[in-house]
Amino acid sequence: MKAKNNFNWNSCQSWFPSLTLKSILLLALVWFNFQTSVQAQEVQYTRPSWFFGIAGGANFNFYRGSTHQLNADFTPPVTFHDGKGVGLFIAPLMEFHKPDSRLGFMLQAGYDNRTAKFDQVTSPCDCPADLKTNISYITVEPSLRVAPFKSNFYLYGGPRLAFNMDKSYTYQLGINPAYPNQVLSPEEKGDLSDVKKTIISMQIGLGYDIPLSSTTSKTQFVLSPFASFQPYFGQNPRSIETLNITTIRAGVALKFGQGRLIPKPEDEVLLKDAEVQFSVVAPANEPTKLRVKEVFPLRNYVFFDAGSTEIPSRYKLLKTEEVKDFKEDQLQMVTPVNQSGRSERQMNVYYNVLNILGDRMIKNPSTTITLVGSSEQGPKEGKAMAESVKVYLVNVFGIKASRITTKGQTKPNIPSMQAGGTLELDLLREGDRRVSIESSSPILLQEFQSGSDKSSEAVPMQEAPMESYVVFDVKGANEAFSTWTIQLVDENGKTQSFGPYTQESVSLSTQSILGDKTQGDYKVTLTGQTKSGKVVTKETTSHIVRWEPAKIEEGLRYSVIYEFNESKAINIYDKYLTEVVAPKIPANGTVIIHGHTDIIGGDAHNLELSQARANDVKGILERALAKSGRTDVKFDVSGYGEDENKSPFTNKFPEERFYNRTVIIDIFNNGK
Numbered sequence: 001m002k003a004k005n006n007f008n009w010n011s012c013q014s015w016f017p018s019l020t021l022k023s024i025l026l027l028a029l030v031w032f033n034f035q036t037s038v039q040a041q042e043v044q045y046t047r048p049s050w051f052f053g054i055a056g057g058a059n060f061n062f063y064r065g066s067t068h069q070l071n072a073d074f075t076p077p078v079t080f081h082d083g084k085g086v087g088l089f090i091a092p093l094m095e096f097h098k099p100d101s102r103l104g105f106m107l108q109a110g111y112d113n114r115t116a117k118f119d120q121v122t123s124p125c126d127c128p129a130d131l132k133t134n135i136s137y138i139t140v141e142p143s144l145r146v147a148p149f150k151s152n153f154y155l156y157g158g159p160r161l162a163f164n165m166d167k168s169y170t171y172q173l174g175i176n177p178a179y180p181n182q183v184l185s186p187e188e189k190g191d192l193s194d195v196k197k198t199i200i201s202m203q204i205g206l207g208y209d210i211p212l213s214s215t216t217s218k219t220q221f222v223l224s225p226f227a228s229f230q231p232y233f234g235q236n237p238r239s240i241e242t243l244n245i246t247t248i249r250a251g252v253a254l255k256f257g258q259g260r261l262i263p264k265p266e267d268e269v270l271l272k273d274a275e276v277q278f279s280v281v282a283p284a285n286e287p288t289k290l291r292v293k294e295v296f297p298l299r300n301y302v303f304f305d306a307g308s309t310e311i312p313s314r315y316k317l318l319k320t321e322e323v324k325d326f327k328e329d330q331l332q333m334v335t336p337v338n339q340s341g342r343s344e345r346q347m348n349v350y351y352n353v354l355n356i357l358g359d360r361m362i363k364n365p366s367t368t369i370t371l372v373g374s375s376e377q378g379p380k381e382g383k384a385m386a387e388s389v390k391v392y393l394v395n396v397f398g399i400k401a402s403r404i405t406t407k408g409q410t411k412p413n414i415p416s417m418q419a420g421g422t423l424e425l426d427l428l429r430e431g432d433r434r435v436s437i438e439s440s441s442p443i444l445l446q447e448f449q450s451g452s453d454k455s456s457e458a459v460p461m462q463e464a465p466m467e468s469y470v471v472f473d474v475k476g477a478n479e480a481f482s483t484w485t486i487q488l489v490d491e492n493g494k495t496q497s498f499g500p501y502t503q504e505s506v507s508l509s510t511q512s513i514l515g516d517k518t519q520g521d522y523k524v525t526l527t528g529q530t531k532s533g534k535v536v537t538k539e540t541t542s543h544i545v546r547w548e549p550a551k552i553e554e555g556l557r558y559s560v561i562y563e564f565n566e567s568k569a570i571n572i573y574d575k576y577l578t579e580v581v582a583p584k585i586p587a588n589g590t591v592i593i594h595g596h597t598d599i600i601g602g603d604a605h606n607l608e609l610s611q612a613r614a615n616d617v618k619g620i621l622e623r624a625l626a627k628s629g630r631t632d633v634k635f636d637v638s639g640y641g642e643d644e645n646k647s648p649f650t651n652k653f654p655e656e657r658f659y660n661r662t663v664i665i666d667i668f669n670n671g672k
Helices: 009-015 021-038 269-275 320-325 343-350 353-363 379-397 425-432 510-514 571-584 603-627 654-660
Strands: 050-064 083-096 103-113 116-118 128-146 153-173 188-191 198-208 219-230 244-258 277-281 288-296 301-303 334-336 369-374 404-409 434-438 470-475 481-490 495-501 505-508 519-530 535-545 551-561 590-595 634-639 662-668
Touching (some): 050 103, 050 219, 083 128, 083 244, 103 153, 128 198, 198 244, 288 662, 301 654, 343 353, 353 379, 379 404, 470 481, 495 505, 505 510, 510 519, 551 571, 571 603, 603 634, 603 662
Parallel strands (some): 288 551, 369 404
Antiparallel strands (some): 083 116, 103 128, 153 198, 198 219, 288 334, 369 434, 481 495, 519 535
């Protein structure tokens, strides 16, 4: 059979005998350099948004499936399966993407060859059989272009519409090696039958734009190496059998576009005038600052690292000679009420828990303790952990060994890890690997109170801080104005002028604006002198309040700790809230209650749990106050769940997670 004419790359070269890809690029570079040299050096253009050009490359084609019947007139005695080949891709292109944008559009339409040679198979006569196919298309490929970093690197993807233009094959039956004198059969050539006229598939790819010309050229050229992947989905070229094609394409695109002229400084004055943004920021005065002295509950646990029976290095361990200088009340913490996290300050107290315990045992020589070590490895390791704590107290603080009893067990008396648990079991196991300090002497484990009993004095600041100044922002002033001034007119018509200025931002104290007044409403007028001599004005209004040193209102902070996943306070804390905290609430006082959880469990559950804990504390305090006939206290109750921006501590270590299962109570005379 007579084969149809195939696309011949050699014939393309005959059209352009001397224009190889290398020579095209060389000619383009010469042209770019010529254009650049004739441009005035001060002329600048933007990067183009529209590009046009040509893309060329190689299709690496991989055939899979079954090919047996070549057409109605010829079916070889064997079935071909796998094949591969390299075909030409060449297409004009069009692109649109604004400079420094992420999204754009691409369109390529041209010649797309999917030629391949199948793996050789053996016919029933033990003769080698070879098959080559030359399937080619006119392809139309619209794509979405995405530059994820707003850079020259981009990704693209979209559909591929292909219209068949060639479907020829060449079949060759070879000679049986056992009979080398056989006559070689002639090649069978023809067209594949049942080839689909239209193929709809997809592609994804990536590329990188390499600018070949500078922004001094209106016409700018870009070289873009690219690669794409066209999976076999939809690429079944025939309506019979199971042949499909997967293609990897690699190539380069040469494209050009025209930039927009960037006006010279003298031409852009009016544009810059319009770009000036004027605003006034007048901070509100903070009349009162709240801070608290904390009563910090001591958790009677020392947590141990997995695989170790030594006290972890994060705990503060003293040397014998340092004990005489250790004083519990030296760990002072006077804390802002709105502090962001307390770990650095308050965990300093917890990591001194053994030193506080040793100091209290020295001061109370009749007291005794029991150290109960709990380890998932069994009582023996648990007792070894307890012995580590005992050795420290005996050797460093000189506590008599007879005052300390040690025991070991597998689980704590109140374990965090319950039967049937499924969430974050590793964190729960860390919390159960601990030494519990037990004592019948409450004085050893009573809460820690920060600082001394003396109230601290708030020293008022004599000068207003910079953050209290009124800020006049004139964005774009450096380029638009030679100088600018500010005029303020108050509600009584009094006018003040400030300036001239050349910077983009100016800060003025409230005292310099208000004088003897405490506050005022002002009309603010910006007057700018452009570099071309034009006058530009902008107006706004502002309410300005005189800065005064904030009054420091001190309060007391108490905390109670809950067991894992519990919203009811244990009896000792119920008694503590009723007998210690409630009597400290002043008449007409304000009590701010914040509930928290650790990170174990779901967000929604933990938020609900923290709210329940906060309300539990509120209920206990209200009942205690009601017994005294008091209803004058204002409560502010919130639950923050596991929100790490609000939580007292981080959740890196088990001791931090235990202290995050807490409710914090702040008490003020009339705090807000």
